[in-house]
Amino acid sequence: MTATRAPRLPDANGHFGRFGGRFVPETLMAPLIELERAYRAARRDPAFRRRLQALLADYAGRPTPLTLARRLSERCGGALIYLKREDLCHTGAHKINNVLGQGLLAERMGKPRVIAETGAGQHGVATATAAALFGLECEVYMGSEDVERQSLNVFRMRLLGAKVIPVEAGSRTLKDAINEALRDWVTNVRTTYYLLGSAMGPHPYPMMVRDFHCVIGEEAKRQARGAFGRLPDYLVACVGGGSNAIGLFHPFIGDDKVRIVGVEAAGHGIGTGRHGASLSAGSVGVLHGSMSYVLQNDDGQIATAHSISAGLDYPGVGPEHSYYKDVGRFEYASVTDAEALEAFQALARLEGIMPALESAHAVAHAMRLAPTLSREQAIVVGLSGRGDKDVQVVARALQ
Amino acid sequence: MTRLSRTFSELRRRGERALIPYFTAGDPSLGATRALVLEAARRGADVLELGIAFSDPLADGPVIQRASQRALATGVTLAQVLDLVREVRGEVRIPIVFLTYYNPVLAFGLKAFAHAAVEAGVDGVIVADLPPEEAGPLSTEGRAAGLDLIHLVAPTSPPDRMRLIARRSRGFIYVVSLTGVTGTRGTLPPDLVLYLRQLRAVTTKPICVGFGISTPEQVAAVAPHADGVIVGSAIVGLIEAHAGSERLVPEVGAFIAALKAPLRSRA
Numbered sequence: 001m002t003a004t005r006a007p008r009l010p011d012a013n014g015h016f017g018r019f020g021g022r023f024v025p026e027t028l029m030a031p032l033i034e035l036e037r038a039y040r041a042a043r044r045d046p047a048f049r050r051r052l053q054a055l056l057a058d059y060a061g062r063p064t065p066l067t068l069a070r071r072l073s074e075r076c077g078g079a080l081i082y083l084k085r086e087d088l089c090h091t092g093a094h095k096i097n098n099v100l101g102q103g104l105l106a107e108r109m110g111k112p113r114v115i116a117e118t119g120a121g122q123h124g125v126a127t128a129t130a131a132a133l134f135g136l137e138c139e140v141y142m143g144s145e146d147v148e149r150q151s152l153n154v155f156r157m158r159l160l161g162a163k164v165i166p167v168e169a170g171s172r173t174l175k176d177a178i179n180e181a182l183r184d185w186v187t188n189v190r191t192t193y194y195l196l197g198s199a200m201g202p203h204p205y206p207m208m209v210r211d212f213h214c215v216i217g218e219e220a221k222r223q224a225r226g227a228f229g230r231l232p233d234y235l236v237a238c239v240g241g242g243s244n245a246i247g248l249f250h251p252f253i254g255d256d257k258v259r260i261v262g263v264e265a266a267g268h269g270i271g272t273g274r275h276g277a278s279l280s281a282g283s284v285g286v287l288h289g290s291m292s293y294v295l296q297n298d299d300g301q302i303a304t305a306h307s308i309s310a311g312l313d314y315p316g317v318g319p320e321h322s323y324y325k326d327v328g329r330f331e332y333a334s335v336t337d338a339e340a341l342e343a344f345q346a347l348a349r350l351e352g353i354m355p356a357l358e359s360a361h362a363v364a365h366a367m368r369l370a371p372t373l374s375r376e377q378a379i380v381v382g383l384s385g386r387g388d389k390d391v392q393v394v395a396r397a398l399q
Numbered sequence: 400m401t402r403l404s405r406t407f408s409e410l411r412r413r414g415e416r417a418l419i420p421y422f423t424a425g426d427p428s429l430g431a432t433r434a435l436v437l438e439a440a441r442r443g444a445d446v447l448e449l450g451i452a453f454s455d456p457l458a459d460g461p462v463i464q465r466a467s468q469r470a471l472a473t474g475v476t477l478a479q480v481l482d483l484v485r486e487v488r489g490e491v492r493i494p495i496v497f498l499t500y501y502n503p504v505l506a507f508g509l510k511a512f513a514h515a516a517v518e519a520g521v522d523g524v525i526v527a528d529l530p531p532e533e534a535g536p537l538s539t540e541g542r543a544a545g546l547d548l549i550h551l552v553a554p555t556s557p558p559d560r561m562r563l564i565a566r567r568s569r570g571f572i573y574v575v576s577l578t579g580v581t582g583t584r585g586t587l588p589p590d591l592v593l594y595l596r597q598l599r600a601v602t603t604k605p606i607c608v609g610f611g612i613s614t615p616e617q618v619a620a621v622a623p624h625a626d627g628v629i630v631g632s633a634i635v636g637l638i639e640a641h642a643g644s645e646r647l648v649p650e651v652g653a654f655i656a657a658l659k660a661p662l663r664s665r666a
Contacts, residue, residue, distance in 0.1 A: 013532055023501055023528045025458045027553035027578055030560060169464060175455065182457045187579040189555060286501045286528070287455065299476050300506025301454040 009320065014203020014290075017326065019319035022202040023286045024182075031189045036204040038109050043211070048108070052101055056215060059133070060096045064088050064216075066223035066380070071350040072367070079234070079373035081366050082227065083353070083383040084220045086244060093356065093385030094216060094244040095126035099195060101212035103130035106193035113137040113188070116195045117181040119146055119174030119240070120311035120358065121153025122385055123197030128162035130195070138162040141181045143173040146310045153389050171304040174240075174314045178288050198241025199318035202289030206318050213247025220380055221251055228378055234369060236261045237382030238361040239332070240276065240311050242318035244384035250320075253329060262321060263365040265307035266334035276305040278317040279325050279332045287316040293325070308337035308397060309357035309390070333368075335361040341397055343367055344387060356385030357393065402494040402522045403547055403570040406445055407605040407626055414664035417445035417627030418618075419607055420634050420655055421498065423466035424449045425475030427642040429483055435638070436483075438652040440491045443659030446607075447491075448525070448629060449484070451477050451499035458500075458527040460582030462632040465639065477507050481519040488520035496523040496549060496570070501533075509537050513544035523547035523570040531567045538567070554578050554594055558601075565602035571627065574598065574608045582632045583613035587620055595624040619661035630658055 009016045014036075022032055042048040056062040064085045073081045086094035106114050114136050118124030124140040131138030140157055144166040147154050157164050170176040178201075185194040199209040217235075224232050235252060237245035239262035252258045267275035275281065278293040285294040287302055295303040295315035305315040324330040335343075340357055343364035348354045355363055359382070366381045373379070387394070400408075410417055420439050424432050436447060452467040452475060459467065477499075484495055497516065504512050504526065516524065524546060529537065531550055541548045547570030552561055555578060565572055574595065577588045588594075591608075598606055608621050609629030618628050637654055641647040 021533050022530060023533055024530065025527055025553070025575075026530050026551045026560075026564070027555050027575060029530045029532070029553075030555045030557055170454065170468075179455050179457045183460070183580045186458065189578060284505075286505060288457070289528070294502075296502065296506065298506065300503035301471060302502070 009323070010203060010207055014207065016320050016323035019292050019322040020203055020206055020290050022289060023291065024202045024289045025186055027186050028189065028202070032202055032204065039105060039204055039208050042105055042108055048104060052104055055100045056097065060090045060100060061088060062215065063219045066220060066227055068227065069351050072347060073370065075350060076367050076370040078370040078375065079377040079379050081370055082232070082378060082380045084216060084248060084380055086216060086382065086384045087353070087355065087359070087386035091126045091129050092388065093122040093126065094213060094247065095123045095197060096129070097215055097247065098197065098209050098212040098243065099126040099130040102195045102208070103134045103136070106136060106195065107134050109193060111191060111193035113192045114195045115139050115141065115181050115184050115192055116197055117141045117174065117177040118197065119177070119313060120309065120356070121146065121150040121157065121389060122311060122356070124162070124164070125153050125156050125160070127195050127197070128157045128160035131162060132160050139165060141165050141167050141177040141184070143167050143171070143177045145172040146174065149393055150310055150389060174310070175302065175305070182288070198243040199246045199320060200241040200288060200290060200292070200316060206290065206320055209243050210246045210250055210320060213243055214250050216244065216247040216382065217249060217251035220248060224378070224380060231255055231258050232380040233373065233377040234259045234261060234379040236263060236362050236366045236369065236379055238263045238312060238358045238384060239279070239317060239321060240265070240314050240358060242321045244382050246318060246320055248382040249330065260330045261365065262330055262332045263361045264332060264334045265309060265312035265361060266336040267306040269336055270334060274306040275334070276307040276312045276314055277334045278315060279321060280334050290319045292317055292319040292322040308340060308393065309361065311356070311358040312361065333365050335364040339364040341394065344394060354387035355383055356387050357390045359384045401547065401570070403446070406494050407571065410445060411626070416622045416625065416662040417607065418443055418655065418659040418662050419446045419448055419627050419629040420444050421448040421450060421629060421631035422638070423452055423463060423470050423635060424480040424483065425452065425470035425473050426466040426635070426638060427469055428473055429475060429479060431647060433483055433487060434648050435651055436487050437490060438648050439655050440493050442652040442656040444493060444655055446494045446496060446627065448496050448498050449480060451480055451497055451503055453500040453503055456500065458580055460580040460632060462636050462639070463581050466635045477503050481515050484521055485519040494522040495520065496525060497521055498525045498527065501526050501529045504537065509540045513540040513546045517544045517546050521546065523549045525549045525551065525573055531563055534567070549573055551575050552598060554588065558597070561598055562601050565598065565604060568604060571605035571607050572598065572602065573629070574606055574625070576608050576610045576612065579610070581610055583636070584611035587611070587617055591621070592624050615657050615661055618658050622662055628662065
């Protein structure tokens with residue numbers, strides 16, 4: 001098997017090729033440099049690693065299983081579809097991997113307060129959970145449109161002791177929640193830890209969040225060898241900011257025979273302009289502290305994204321995805337709202353698993369892909385979260 | 400000698416400090432901005448800062464966020480603001496600098512932007528989300544075209560960064576007075592004077608202070624420790640309050656005159 005070594009990225013200034021970096025107000029530069037130092041020191045510290053591993057096992061419920069979706073595979077014909085079950089993590093999504101890591105880091109750095117942004121509410125719930133566990137004060141910024149469509153998660157955050165701050169600016173979704181969280185951090189940076197929820201934003205976040213999620217891909221690699229004696233032919237995961245995808249993909253980058261596909265939200269369809277597919281239909285720009293593919297007009301104004309899934313309703317993407325798209329190692333596909341809804345129902349009826357609408361995008365692409373492959377081939381789908389939070393949205397969409 | 404360096408050396412010679420008012424270009428309309436620019440120059444502004452609106456202004460508080468939204472709602476573009484500067488250049492001698500975020504500049508093209516700005520009569524540019532580490536490409540194009548890239552220093556910048564920024568900044572150094580976003584504040588940060596002294600010790604370049612300065616009293620308090628004072632949100636708030644009224648230009652003009660008074664030489 002040919003295995004090229006994955007390049008050691010990002011570089012010292014947080015660049016993945018021409019992407020990434022730290023495009024932030026000067027006020028945040030020293031804090032970001034301090035955060036990177038603290039993170040690198042923590043990563044080297046065996047005590048930190050032991051604590052994180054123990055929490056992932058005893059609190060988050062890792063390892064998560066790799067489930068063969070037998071009836072779904074039969075229905076599609078062709079390759080076998082396996083699901084990497086991040087939906088079974090504590091709090092119902094992969095987000096817990098990152099918040100436990102960063103929560104420990106916040107504690108280690110002596111910051112009494114954490115803030116976060118959230119789109120679907122999954123990262124907000126995860127952050128509120130970690131804050132409760134570590135005894136930290138927690139405030140979560142959430143676009144007011146998302147507050148409305150994800151009211152269950154808003155209530156969960158409040159029950160966990162967090163304060164949810166609705167953001168009325170701009171498109172009132174994830175993009176605006178991130179702006180507001182960054183403004184809070186600029187103001188309160190001395191006492192506050194910004195617990196960013198995806199592999200995006202200024203360096204060191206894309207690297208750090210990726211590292212905390214790599215456990216997904218490392219487990220999947222081991223489990224694939226156990227389940228079918230080799231590596232999968234395809235990895236498929238949804239990409240909004242791209243954290244679950246980079247966590248699943250990264251440990252396989254050097255395994256050249258594994259094809260890697262990120263699935264973006266095509267919303268109403270790429271041609272309509274109402275979508276969240278930055279990699280498929282965007283151009284290079286700077287948003288939220290890093291250079292990456294973004295949805296924007298000719299004047300460099302950021303466009304409003306659209307997806308039925310709040311977690312994919314974002315006009316940017318993590319810089320490492322942009323890099324691996326450009327060098328050709330990752331491929332990107334897109335799935336419409338309607339296709340995601342179909343996949344949501346198919347997985348519920350055929351496997352008894354309700355995926356998050358985000359994850360349903362990955363399932364939908366796997367359902368397209370499987371019939372083009374042979375029975376001997378295997379697809380591993382990142383099932384990043386469970387769909388309980390989306391039941392109302394799905395019910396409304398199906399009416 | 401550039402217009403910016405000439406302005407600051409003349410002010411220093413007269414024992415004066417610069418007043419640098421900020422307007423978001425296109426708020427409430429490009430026509431109003433044009434009238435405000437002429438009025439500001441007439442009423443005592445020494446340098447003008449024109450904001451190029453960006454959809455996601457993460458360094459700005461609510462007042463300038465709203466101004467950006469109003470400007471974008473009128474469809475204003477960077478190219479139109481360049482035209483505006485070109486038009487007023489015949490009447491306005493004082494330096495004009497742009498304040499914006501990196502993405503609109505990147506979308507315009509760094510080289511094209513630097514040349515078009517200089518050709519229109521723009522003297523410098525401040526990019527709120529472009530620290531020195533990322534500023535290489537724009538700085539190179541700016542130098543080639545003769546456009547000053549003005550860097551910001553913040554209260555969280557440690558001494559080594561302060562020196563780096565002082566060395567890299569051209570035209571003047573923009574001192575962010577406080578740890579936060581733009582917007583008016585009741586009081587100035589208590590450690591501001593100490594921080595300005597530290598910066599002064601490492602540079603001879605002009606030092607201009609902005610963020611949270613909104614009254615003639617606050618301007619007077621900062622004046623002895625700086626070469627210039629930047630007032631943004633307080634002016635933009637006044638524009639918001641008088642948009643569409645014939646009082647807009649005289650009200651803003653009177654406020655600018657009041658802000659400039661404590662900066663004149665105490666002869």
